[in-house]
Amino acid sequence: MSNPLADMAKPDVIFCIGTNMTECHPVAATGLKKAMARGAKLIVADPRRIKLAELADVYLPIRLGSDVALLLAMAHVIEREGLMDRAFIEQRTEGWEEFQRHLKGFTPRWAAAICEVPAEDIEQAALWYGGGKPSAIYYTLGITEHICGVDNVQSLCNLALMTGNLGVEGAGINPMRGQNNIQGCGDCGAETFVYPGSLPITDAAARDKFAQAYQRPDLDLGEAMTKVTAFLECGKSLHAMLIDGENTVVSDPDRIHCEHALRSLDHLVVIDLFLTETAKLAHLVLPATGWAETDGVVCNTERRVQRLRAAVAPPGVARPDWWIIAQIAQRLDIPGFDYSSAADVFNELCSLSPTYGGLDWERVSSESLSWPVPTKDHPGTPILHVGAFTNGRGKFQILGYRDPAEVIDERFPVWLTTGRRLQSYHTRTQTGRASGMDYLLSEESLEVNPDDLVHWGLRDGDWVSISSRRGSVQMKVRGTVRSPRGTVFTSFSFADVAVNNLTGSGYDPTTHTAELKVCAVRIEPVKT
Amino acid sequence: MTTKATERKQTMTLDGLEVPFSPGETLYEVARRHLAPVPTLCYDPRLEAFGACRLCIVEVQGMKAPVASCTTKALQGMVVSTATPSVEKFRKTLLELVVSENREVEVNPLRGFASQELSTLVNRYGARTGRFQGKHSGKSNKTDLNPFILRDYDLCISCYRCVRVCAEQEGDYAISVMNRGFSTQITTEFNADLRDSACTFCGQCVQTCPTGALADKKALRSADLPGEIEKTRTICPYCGVGCSVDIMTKGDRMVGVQPAMDGPANQGALCIKGQFAFDFVQHNDRLKTPLLRQSDGSFKEIGWEEALEFAAQGFRRSLEKHGRRSVYGIASGRAPHEAAYSMQKFVRAGFGTHYVDNCSRA
Numbered sequence: 028m029s030n031p032l033a034d035m036a037k038p039d040v041i042f043c044i045g046t047n048m049t050e051c052h053p054v055a056a057t058g059l060k061k062a063m064a065r066g067a068k069l070i071v072a073d074p075r076r077i078k079l080a081e082l083a084d085v086y087l088p089i090r091l092g093s094d095v096a097l098l099l100a101m102a103h104v105i106e107r108e109g110l111m112d113r114a115f116i117e118q119r120t121e122g123w124e125e126f127q128r129h130l131k132g133f134t135p136r137w138a139a140a141i142c143e144v145p146a147e148d149i150e151q152a153a154l155w156y157g158g159g160k161p162s163a164i165y166y167t168l169g170i171t172e173h174i175c176g177v178d179n180v181q182s183l184c185n186l187a188l189m190t191g192n193l194g195v196e197g198a199g200i201n202p203m204r205g206q207n208n209i210q211g212c213g214d215c216g217a218e219t220f221v222y223p224g225s226l227p228i229t230d231a232a233a234r235d236k237f238a239q240a241y242q243r244p245d246l247d248l249g250e251a252m253t254k255v256t257a258f259l260e261c262g263k264s265l266h267a268m269l270i271d272g273e274n275t276v277v278s279d280p281d282r283i284h285c286e287h288a289l290r291s292l293d294h295l296v297v298i299d300l301f302l303t304e305t306a307k308l309a310h311l312v313l314p315a316t317g318w319a320e321t322d323g324v325v326c327n328t329e330r331r332v333q334r335l336r337a338a339v340a341p342p343g344v345a346r347p348d349w350w351i352i353a354q355i356a357q358r359l360d361i362p363g364f365d366y367s368s369a370a371d372v373f374n375e376l377c378s379l380s381p382t383y384g385g386l387d388w389e390r391v392s393s394e395s396l397s398w399p400v401p402t403k404d405h406p407g408t409p410i411l412h413v414g415a416f417t418n419g420r421g422k423f424q425i426l427g428y429r430d431p432a433e434v435i436d437e438r439f440p441v442w443l444t445t446g447r448r449l450q451s452y453h454t455r456t457q458t459g460r461a462s463g464m465d466y467l468l469s470e471e472s473l474e475v476n477p478d479d480l481v482h483w484g485l486r487d488g489d490w491v492s493i494s495s496r497r498g499s500v501q502m503k504v505r506g507t508v509r510s511p512r513g514t515v516f517t518s519f520s521f522a523d524v525a526v527n528n529l530t531g532s533g534y535d536p537t538t539h540t541a542e543l544k545v546c547a548v549r550i551e552p553v554k555t
Numbered sequence: 556m557t558t559k560a561t562e563r564k565q566t567m568t569l570d571g572l573e574v575p576f577s578p579g580e581t582l583y584e585v586a587r588r589h590l591a592p593v594p595t596l597c598y599d600p601r602l603e604a605f606g607a608c609r610l611c612i613v614e615v616q617g618m619k620a621p622v623a624s625c626t627t628k629a630l631q632g633m634v635v636s637t638a639t640p641s642v643e644k645f646r647k648t649l650l651e652l653v654v655s656e657n658r659e660v661e662v663n664p665l666r667g668f669a670s671q672e673l674s675t676l677v678n679r680y681g682a683r684t685g686r687f688q689g690k691h692s693g694k695s696n697k698t699d700l701n702p703f704i705l706r707d708y709d710l711c712i713s714c715y716r717c718v719r720v721c722a723e724q725e726g727d728y729a730i731s732v733m734n735r736g737f738s739t740q741i742t743t744e745f746n747a748d749l750r751d752s753a754c755t756f757c758g759q760c761v762q763t764c765p766t767g768a769l770a771d772k773k774a775l776r777s778a779d780l781p782g783e784i785e786k787t788r789t790i791c792p793y794c795g796v797g798c799s800v801d802i803m804t805k806g807d808r809m810v811g812v813q814p815a816m817d818g819p820a821n822q823g824a825l826c827i828k829g830q831f832a833f834d835f836v837q838h839n840d841r842l843k844t845p846l847l848r849q850s851d852g853s854f855k856e857i858g859w860e861e862a863l864e865f866a867a868q869g870f871r872r873s874l875e876k877h878g879r880r881s882v883y884g885i886a887s888g889r890a891p892h893e894a895a896y897s898m899q900k901f902v903r904a905g906f907g908t909h910y911v912d913n914c915s916r917a
Contacts, residue, residue: 030720032796032820035562054796060726082726204795208895209888212913217895218887219909227910241904254912257883265883265910267873268868271898272887273914297800301840302854311865312854314842315890318792319802319809319833323891325790327797327820335891338787338802339809344859348894349796349885353771354859358867361905364897372893395819437649449755452793452828461832462838463702467750540915546678 030199031329031397031409032164036061037197040159040204042152043079044072044094045169047177050449052167052203055328059165068159072097073169074444075474076509076518086153088511089142091442092173092526092545093429098182099428100138100146101153103130103305107188110157112191119421120188126382126423141428144453161198168205168446172543174432176535181424188421194412203351204328206453207318211326214398215376219251224380240379242362253539258284262291269296269355271348272315274303277454277522279412280541281531283498299310301456304522315348323347324388329409330397332386355549377398431545432533435514439495439547442514445530446544451520471521473550477506479513483550490553495546501553515550519543567633582624582635583611584865594646594676596765597714599626601816602723607714608653610646610676613637621645636690643680650682656691658709660684662767664784665774665803665869668813673712690737693768699748702714703756703772703831706749710768713739717760724824729754747854752874758830762823763813773809773831774803782806786817790831792889796820798829807910809836869904879906886913 035041035058048056056079063069063082071083072094080086089097089296106127116123135146135153142149156162164187170179181201192198204210216223226233229249238246257265257277268289279285289295289308297309300317320341327334349372355363366372370388377383385400394457396407403525435442447467449469451459473493475485485491487506492499493515502517502524510516561592564575571894576585579605586593593768596607604625612621616630616634621642624635653673654660660674676682682856686833692709715732722728729752733740743752761769790800791812805813810835816823845862846854857865873881882905886898895913 031662049755052754052794052796052826053823054798055830057726057824061724064723067622093768112728115864120678133693159791174698196655206795206888206914207790207792207797208891209913209915210795210887211892212886212895213915215892215895215899216903217899217911217913218915219912222903223896223899237903241900242902243907245907247908250909252883252908252910252912254885254914255697257910259910260883264877264880264882266877267870267871268883268885269898269901270896272890273885275885275914282628283643294873296869298837302846303841310848310869311862312842312846312848313843313866314846315618315864315894317834317836317841318889319789320788321753323893325891327790328795328821329797331796331797331820333790333799334788336787336789338785338789338804342837342841344845345842346859348890349897351863352894352897354904355866356897357868358863361901363900364906369891369893372896375899376892433907450827452832457792458828458832458833460835460838462834464832466700467827468700480655494671519670543912 028201028203028329029193029199029411030057030197034067034163034197034199034410035059037245038062038067038159038161038163040070040162040167042070042156042162043165045179046165046167046203047073047075047077047169047446048165048167048203049078051205051447053449068095068155070155072152074442074511074514076511080198082381085148085155087142087144087148087152089144089513092175093142093428094170094173094179095175095182095426096133096138096141097149098179098186099130099133100135100149101156103133103186104135104153105186106130108154108157110154111189114384115187119416120419120423122325122419122423122425123143123189126185127427129425130211140151140475157474161195162192163198163201164192165203167199167203171202171540171546173537173545174533174535174542175429176540177537178426181426184204184424188423194410194414197416199410202328203441207327208325210328210330211324211332214318214326214380217549219253223376225493226381254472255534255539255541258288261288262422265292266292269298269352271303271352271475272300274305274454274456276304276308277525277527278519280527281497282525282527284531298348303454303456313351314343314345315351316345320345321347324373324391326398331395332383332391332398332400333395334392389439404442411519432542433496433545433547435547439549441548441550443493443495443546443548444514444516444544445519445526446516448518448520450477451518453520455520458535471517471524472503472505473505473518474510475504476508476510476512477513479510480504480506483552485552493529493548494551494552495529495532495548497531500525515548565629565631567631567635570637576629579628582613582622582629582633583815585629586613586635586637593624593637594678594679595625596672597716598713598718599716599763602716602719605715605719606650608712612645613643613832614639614642616710619895625857627911629867630766647680647682650677650680651684651686652718653712654682654684655687655689657712657766662710663775663778665778665811666761666767666770667764667780668762669765670767670770671845692737692739694740695788701749701756703758703827704749704761705770705772705775707768708741710766712766712768716763716765717741720759720763725755725757725759727753727755730760754913756831757825758827759824769812773834775811777808780805780808780810791802791825793828794833798824798825809833875908878909880910882906882910885909886911888914
């Protein structure tokens with residue numbers, strides 16, 4: 028997030044797109060409700076009539092995967108009406124003239140045909156967003172889990188840049204991160220494109236720095252491999268894998284492919300709390316200490332670095348993840364793994380990461396700061412981009428709309444989108460084992476518009492078979508107006524309903540993020 | 556923002572001392588800031604002041620009757636006394652009225668974060684119980700079988716904190732007040748079970764209840780477990796908001812979660828997952844030892860030494876046979892920094908590649 032969570036109560040205009048915040052980030056959503064009680068306007072764009080949609084001043088039930096068209100048309104209206112922040116554009120951006128010319132053709136009428144929402148509503152949303160002082164954007168995986176995920180994010184950036192809604196209290200572009208430490212995972216360099224501190228692996232100086240720190244003179248310069256490619260390479264170029272706490276068999280966009288990939292490895296070691304569907308495929312499973320048992324550090328969606336503290340002893344001989352990895356590394360004679368505590372590991376991260384330079388174990392144990400914290404006396408950075416961008420000027424991106432990887436046709440005439448529910452978390456390794464949760468949500472179901480149920484000759488609770496080009500699953504249907512006609516929804520939380528047999532139609536070419544939000548399916552009744 | 560009004564410090568007299576205040580502050584806020592122990596039962600600093608319990612009354616020079624300090628704004632030159640004998644006597648009587656209606660005053664602290672507020676005040680004032688015998692308001696709901704929230708309204712004192720936190724903070728408006736006087740009852744639309752209302756089971760009503768009338772059913776399962784409750788401050792294990800929570804333990808048993816009212820990301824708010832979905836931690840399904848897969852597909856329990864040696868050998872074999880580009884590492888978005896950092900270092904330092912990723916792409 029460019030802005031802190033506390034800012035969520037402050038905008039004049041709130042634009043939520045592709046975020047089911049009341050279910051997935053309920054505590055953050057309380058801030059928005061406070062802003063609205065104060066009189067803020069809420070614009071919601073989401074194919075499903077989620078609770079946020081019910082609260083919205085204007086609700087745009089856009090067709091799956093049509094976000095770029097909507098955002099281009101909103102930019103068109105803002106430009107046409109002269110709602111830009113000309114001083115901001117002048118002083119802090121580049122490429123405005125070209126972008127301005129580019130926008131001319133993308134009228135609300137053009138977008139209305141693609142997004143399947145009224146042009147007037149697009150106009151209204153644009154007028155409000157463009158007129159708000161400040162206006163804030165919130166988004167989640169509804170924006171990124173598309174083949175055009177990068178285009179979606181850049182379209183939002185264009186809107187914020189042209190209206191000067193960056194570096195200002197109560198404004199910003201704010202992705203809501205889905206896991207307690209997914210932000211921290213990236214901060215630590217546990218992703219292929221960056222070192223700790225977001226230093227790119229293509230940067231020669233960064234390579235030299237880590238080659239020296241890790242005593243690895245032959246450290247690659249720039250050669251990346253995402254997890255998506257890795258699963259294609261299993262059994263070909265890749266033969267051994269270490270997985271820490273990811274139930275990828277259930278969360279991966281394409282389950283059949285994922286299982287096949289893991290089975291073709293010579294050596295699969297999984298560190299986890301439970302014998303998950305993924306751990307069952309491993310040659311060796313190692314028991315980790317979990318939440319409430321582990322001292323450590325996490326980073327939240329507003330870049331706030333916070334301390335985790337152990338409260339109870341772990342089961343059996345379970346050990347912290349870092350200890351397990353360090354022990355394996357030591358047995359492979361990899362230098363630099365003689366840590367004796369979590370503090371040792373964290374302090375090493377701080378010594379190598381420019382964004383964590385001012386932090387250490389002691390400081391995060393008594394203070395709670397948002398990075399970057401470059402020096403020991405730095406107070407942290409709740410709002411990014413105040414006064415200037417780190418990389419110079421903000422660049423307008425010229426982009427156009429393209430269809431999802433898969434669109435509906437005669438054989439697969441229904442749109443399927445996936446997501447999460449309030450009462451279950453990811454693959455239910457945790458919430459599925461918490462007592463009482465079943466009282467509220469005991470099984471997965473397919474959410475179908477009641478008119479579609481009638482039209483398809485189905486009744487609430489009937490079993491159906493859902494098929495895509497990749498596979499099929501069976502589940503019960505549930506009639507709800509949250510689903511628009513022609514679009515159905517389910518979560519991926521229940522391992523016994525392998526929704527990821529269906530998904531996996533395509534990936535964003537830049538980030539390799541899977542298009543989990545769009546899939547064309549066919550629905551047929553199952554005789555019981 | 557600086558304006559002339561805030562630049563000029565305003566002052567009032569609090570219990571004989573001249574104290575500064577900011578325009579807009581209530582007498583209660585000024586008093587608490589200066590550590591005057593003004594009692595209250597209907598106050599939650601996160602909510603609009605309500606003025607229902609009247610315990611926070613103070614005397615203001617020039618005013619005929621005492622005023623509720625939570626709803627009275629401080630003004631320049633005001634002279635306020637927070638604990639005169641008559642005010643204290645009035646408070647004691649009010650507490651006795653409240654206490655006379657309640658089945659019990661001392662409740663298990665596992666019931667909720669604020670559950671000890673009434674008993675603390677009753678003890679502080681030595682407020683006799685049973686002085687005003689007669690009718691009772693609020694009736695416990697014994698039919699709602701939800702596994703999270705006990706609706707023990709016999710202990711309700713109609714402070715409306717639950718109703719207000721649900722409306723003002725959560726924006727859910729799941730519960731409301733039915734009837735008035737002795738028939739007052741907190742309930743849902745159509746008097747339904749919470750499951751059939753707009754309730755999201757965030758537990759905020761439980762945590763703000765000052766008498767334990769609303770209580771954490773999951774924590775109460777450990778009511779008979781011996782030992783004191785200890786609290787450990789940490790961060791919720793679920794989404795990326797990063798709410799601060801206190802883990803409650805008795806001995807080495809985790810018994811529940813309470814929100815941290817000063818948590819920077821949540822200011823005391825939680826959702827159903829952070830509040831109630833904690834018992835995966837000491838679940839029977841947890842892995843307790845390393846497991847080695849056998850040729851028949853079953854897993855055999857082994858010790859760490861054998862396990863770590865097996866793990867290392869497999870990576871070494873891959874390295875020797877297929878080269879350094881044959882090993883891949885996947886980090887977890889749910890494990891702490893130390894896990895993620897170690898994983899990327901394992902790959903970069905061990906194999907010189909960037910063949911490491913996490914679960915954020917799917």
